[in-house]
Amino acid sequence: MTDEMIKQAIIGIINDINPDEDTSNIDAATRLRDQLDLDSMDFLDIVMELRKRYGVHVPDTDYEHLASLDSCVNYLRDKMAGKELVS
């Protein structure tokens, strides 16, 4: 999976969690929380969806790595390697 696809994977999950959120202009370097209506329950869901869709496990202690799209990419690059994007 390319870095771009990892971003798409995260955005896809956010779109499913909150269809009313506009995800077309997310700045990859800025914290997701500062741009979108995401609370700790939603981060749990991002983690749960990553596991369900991609078999990727994010331990509680690593939640901070999901802060921005860029940090997601860095953190997930190895874990998502070789996986197919699920829409």
Add this chain to the structure above:
Amino acid sequence: MSHYDAIIIGAGMSGLAAGIRLAMYDKKVVVLERHYVWGGLNSFYQFQGHQFDVGLHAMTNYAPRGARGLPLTRLLKQLRIRWEELDLHQQGHSAVSFPGLKLNFSNDFELLRSEIARAFPGQIDGFDALTRQVRGYNEFDLNAPTLNAREIVESHTTDPVLADMLFCPLMFYGSARENDMDWDQFVVMFKSIFFEGFARPQAGVRHILKLLIDRYRRAGGELRLKAGVSRIITDGQRATGVELDNGETLTADNVLSSAGLVETGRLVGSAGLWPADAVDVPSTAGADKMSAQQAAGTAALRGKLSFTETISVLDKPARDLGIEETIIFFSNTERFNYAQPNDLCDTSSGVICMPGNFNLPRQPKDHLVRITNIANYDKWAALGSAGLRPAHAVDVTSTADAHRMSASKAGQRPALPYYEAKQHWYARSCDDVLSHIPDFRPYVSLVDMFTPRTIRHYTGHEGGAVYGSPLKKRTGESGVEGLYIIGTDQGFLGIIGAMLSGISMANRWVLQRDNAAVETT
């Protein structure tokens, strides 16, 4: 024998919401419901060809589409329900009505503020200060200390009548305590009613329940009706499963119970930390707050607040009689008394709901006036013997039309004190709202009424306690590993609150734990 990741006791709002969360993430989950229909305290029924909701006056916590950070939005996200699907329609306006004083409010908070400035000019600064304190408080901090709301409110307003007028709607819609509220509960209710406000789907609670059931089934969850849990099985330490009324046993890693605190304690029996009639049972919980309560007797745990609800079908819309409000919270005495009455009912205060006065796209088929009054469960329970009627028909509805009954039907029925009492209190309840709304009685074509006994019969809540125990278990921990309290007695009340409770407890005790467990393996 089936083994589940989680068994959920009760198909009310909290149980269904918890079930959706768990099924969504592929947990093997079953919701067990004793009744033959789902919904719990907020279910629905048919009566003489009419479709009635048990509870729904209003959904609190109204939020417009996409509104950020509000409970309704959180709930929709967690259950993957789109805002449009709820089909919410806002109230017109509502009121708090006391002798000689009336405060209107709507989903625009400014209306309430201006009403208070008008009626209590000396108090507006205090009210603003109270508002700021409410706004700044995080009611979702499950570990916050318990404070008394009355003390805090009275530190801001020096007029006890204003304080009572603020408490009145908040208590009626969500207090398990007499004449006071926990501060966090006050904040929850204040925000949900005054900041956010009321709305309802055109089709009432059925619509919400259908959404929940559909989501749950689509996610692969199993629902079993007429499947009462008679016992929660423990191995001394942990809950390991349940036994059903028919003797069947099911095992599970987790049990989430929405039956209530005292009721769940009963299901655990002597192995539990808080068996209900257990003043004489030695406490096992050491320093636990619960054991202190236990020593004092479980009486303190038992909720005292129950209600009667009358439903009057009018032959024309309430608006045509000049009733403009959606909901009126009233007290006929200057000081509002939110406490278990000595008599069967206390009709000197209550809630009057005109469901047709929401801004609905279509006028509902029935024109209703619903009146809620505080009632005394024990007094209702002591009346007559229900045995003369078939068990199912006992309480729900059968008073039928109180007027008609007194005229023609009385002779055909066994003169049960219970039914006579319903008739009597229906009439009193109507009489006592007439200083708040025009006389609607001549236009009533059909009446139904239910009592604390009905609530007990259909939901299993002891004492018909709609808001459960005055002691809440905010973290959901029951004292028994693997057994968690959700819904009313976890502390989030009402329709939205109960759903949020189910969601947050399912997240905390099953999903998060599960995710944490992966780490260690």
